[in-house]
Amino acid sequence: MKNFNYHTSTKILFGKNKINEIAGEILNYGKHVLITYGQGSVIKSGLLEKVKTILADNDIKVSELGGIQPNPRLESVKKGISICKENDIDFILALGGGSIIDGSKAIAAGVKYEGDVWDFYIRKAKVEDALPIGTVLTLAATGSEMNGGSVVTNDETQEKLPISSESLKPKFSVLDPTLTFSVNKYQTASGVVDIMSHVFEQYFTPDMGTELQDNIAEGILKTCINEGPIALAEPENYQARANLMWASSLALNGLTGTGKMMGDWGTHMIEHEVSAIYDLTHGVGLAILFPNWMKFVLNERNAFKFARLGRNVFGIKEEDEVLAANKTIDAIRAFFSSLDMPAKLSEVNIPEEHFKKMGEKACKFGPIGYFRRLNDVAVTEILELSK
Amino acid sequence: MKNFNYHTSTKILFGKNKINEIAGEILNYGKHVLITYGQGSVIKSGLLEKVKTILADNDIKVSELGGIQPNPRLESVKKGISICKENDIDFILALGGGSIIDGSKAIAAGVKYEGDVWDFYIRKAKVEDALPIGTVLTLAATGSEMNGGSVVTNDETQEKLPISSESLKPKFSVLDPTLTFSVNKYQTASGVVDIMSHVFEQYFTPDMGTELQDNIAEGILKTCINEGPIALAEPENYQARANLMWASSLALNGLTGTGKMMGDWGTHMIEHEVSAIYDLTHGVGLAILFPNWMKFVLNERNAFKFARLGRNVFGIKEEDEVLAANKTIDAIRAFFSSLDMPAKLSEVNIPEEHFKKMGEKACKFGPIGYFRRLNDVAVTEILELSK
Numbered sequence: 001m002k003n004f005n006y007h008t009s010t011k012i013l014f015g016k017n018k019i020n021e022i023a024g025e026i027l028n029y030g031k032h033v034l035i036t037y038g039q040g041s042v043i044k045s046g047l048l049e050k051v052k053t054i055l056a057d058n059d060i061k062v063s064e065l066g067g068i069q070p071n072p073r074l075e076s077v078k079k080g081i082s083i084c085k086e087n088d089i090d091f092i093l094a095l096g097g098g099s100i101i102d103g104s105k106a107i108a109a110g111v112k113y114e115g116d117v118w119d120f121y122i123r124k125a126k127v128e129d130a131l132p133i134g135t136v137l138t139l140a141a142t143g144s145e146m147n148g149g150s151v152v153t154n155d156e157t158q159e160k161l162p163i164s165s166e167s168l169k170p171k172f173s174v175l176d177p178t179l180t181f182s183v184n185k186y187q188t189a190s191g192v193v194d195i196m197s198h199v200f201e202q203y204f205t206p207d208m209g210t211e212l213q214d215n216i217a218e219g220i221l222k223t224c225i226n227e228g229p230i231a232l233a234e235p236e237n238y239q240a241r242a243n244l245m246w247a248s249s250l251a252l253n254g255l256t257g258t259g260k261m262m263g264d265w266g267t268h269m270i271e272h273e274v275s276a277i278y279d280l281t282h283g284v285g286l287a288i289l290f291p292n293w294m295k296f297v298l299n300e301r302n303a304f305k306f307a308r309l310g311r312n313v314f315g316i317k318e319e320d321e322v323l324a325a326n327k328t329i330d331a332i333r334a335f336f337s338s339l340d341m342p343a344k345l346s347e348v349n350i351p352e353e354h355f356k357k358m359g360e361k362a363c364k365f366g367p368i369g370y371f372r373r374l375n376d377v378a379v380t381e382i383l384e385l386s387k
Numbered sequence: 388m389k390n391f392n393y394h395t396s397t398k399i400l401f402g403k404n405k406i407n408e409i410a411g412e413i414l415n416y417g418k419h420v421l422i423t424y425g426q427g428s429v430i431k432s433g434l435l436e437k438v439k440t441i442l443a444d445n446d447i448k449v450s451e452l453g454g455i456q457p458n459p460r461l462e463s464v465k466k467g468i469s470i471c472k473e474n475d476i477d478f479i480l481a482l483g484g485g486s487i488i489d490g491s492k493a494i495a496a497g498v499k500y501e502g503d504v505w506d507f508y509i510r511k512a513k514v515e516d517a518l519p520i521g522t523v524l525t526l527a528a529t530g531s532e533m534n535g536g537s538v539v540t541n542d543e544t545q546e547k548l549p550i551s552s553e554s555l556k557p558k559f560s561v562l563d564p565t566l567t568f569s570v571n572k573y574q575t576a577s578g579v580v581d582i583m584s585h586v587f588e589q590y591f592t593p594d595m596g597t598e599l600q601d602n603i604a605e606g607i608l609k610t611c612i613n614e615g616p617i618a619l620a621e622p623e624n625y626q627a628r629a630n631l632m633w634a635s636s637l638a639l640n641g642l643t644g645t646g647k648m649m650g651d652w653g654t655h656m657i658e659h660e661v662s663a664i665y666d667l668t669h670g671v672g673l674a675i676l677f678p679n680w681m682k683f684v685l686n687e688r689n690a691f692k693f694a695r696l697g698r699n700v701f702g703i704k705e706e707d708e709v710l711a712a713n714k715t716i717d718a719i720r721a722f723f724s725s726l727d728m729p730a731k732l733s734e735v736n737i738p739e740e741h742f743k744k745m746g747e748k749a750c751k752f753g754p755i756g757y758f759r760r761l762n763d764v765a766v767t768e769i770l771e772l773s774k
Binding site: 001006012209215218226238239243 | 391392393395399403404405595596602603605606607609613614625630634
């Protein structure tokens, strides 16, 4: 186990009607809030109105930025930064899923920076300070509600890049499972895949001696496999939605990744290249790519880790490590398929045209992945396997 | 899943030599520290000197309170409060295991309270404010390093009582596994039992729909069962010590208990009555009592939860729920015995003389336990089973 610091400073307000507690939390930071949201589902559901009423009742002034897209764009971020600067905003409240939260974090960082906010994403500058943010989560998926990560897409350069900073951790996040009742099957399934992918990225590393983290990782995966199909079949099943929502936060708040050198994140980097060009739903891209990444990186030396996962999570009995590993990968693909997730890029109308370019872009800062290092040729091969 | 707030505000500094980072953390709170410790093992190991050197190098003034006993006594606490008040202490740094930390929390609360600190423990007053504390952990067991709980013993009244408050959560805790290399087999095994007991107390509840919490709980238990025997056989096995140390914190920082109505804690209440009179090592008392509590509360309605534990953690194949439940309890007793933990109170020279009185005292605020409510007669029966 490697040395680590662990500080999950985000306060989680979990459960029905927890939204009623936000005003008290926000007033610790100021009286003028920018509410950010997406394509209007929070208008339709009444959530935006409800939040505005709560804030008005507590004399908190509100500005708004709607229309943030899935895979949040740099333009929205820049618009948000202008609004904050012009209106002396004290606090950003994100209503939505990971894209809204990620975009809001970018705004929060940009407000406190003189230069171009994109500098953070191309590693030209580091986030040192940010406006405080809070979130009201409406989709169980990215875990952004309990960590300091943010991924933003620059349409001009066709780049989708991540940053991470302590100062971008939300001060609080409201996790009310009923707010996810209206999430459709496709998005629910994508969310389940996203959660599981975050666990995989931190589970498949060459680290040894992290029994506890790996056992907890397996517990989160088992939860997804149990509760995911229930949430698809019964969208208003509170317990299933609650388990998935809390799993999304715990999957990427440091819990399963602490004590390891770093996560692998190769598959995420590849998916980012695909969705930078094609605007693919993140979880769908991961569902297509992850089992192929697994097939590609599997070898005799690392088979034991796949086999362990299969035995502990999928009940695979096979004793031979490589055979068990292959069965595990097949079980993961079968589970994703049972959620009606596509298995090939061609199913979501992504041609092989840009595979080589995607491989090169994925490796523009050098080889990716940690469980097994991948160069641009390897990335292109994984994309070929996924076509 | 019940509504909950989750805020693990303690910053964990985990790993070798992390002690070197304490000065920066402490300076956030002040320049005059009370160092608390126990019977002198931190003098022998050189830890106290090392800490004092680090603080001196950073111009942090130090006062000291040594001699805090296992099952920390109210006298030590009162002495600490006096020292803090007389010297305008800004911060308390606890060097040791759960007893030192619990005693230090009591001091921290008492300093900010006009009345008798024991008022908190007899529920006459609530902790509203406390001096900030930090810890350097030397024993993997109680989890006090990452929560707001404190248990103190009043010798005069033969009472050992718990309190819990947000403001008693340590600001930081240093978890350096090498500091537990010198912990002997008996204390190491007691620590493993203590960690597992904390998981049991939160696992055995009547709540439904907490799949995630229960899966994580099972992951922590599996870690204890894997790593405990390794730490006994090889006291300087870093990975085993590291897994146990991090498990101790995660077992009682809210992670497995959130979303449940409350933990059971019946067995802990019973053990507190035994050790209030006999000064028994906490984990040893729990090793004796827990399997007997399980046998006593097991019935046809709740057998499924024991059976689930047995199947997921001990690999029990039995299909009948009650039979599987009994096998699970036997497996737990067998595991504790494999750690050389006693199975009977008579083995630690505790006679049956006070069983009735212990039963009455355990229930002085009413019946205890939540998985199954226990009155004084039931508690006495569990003690009889354990004699």
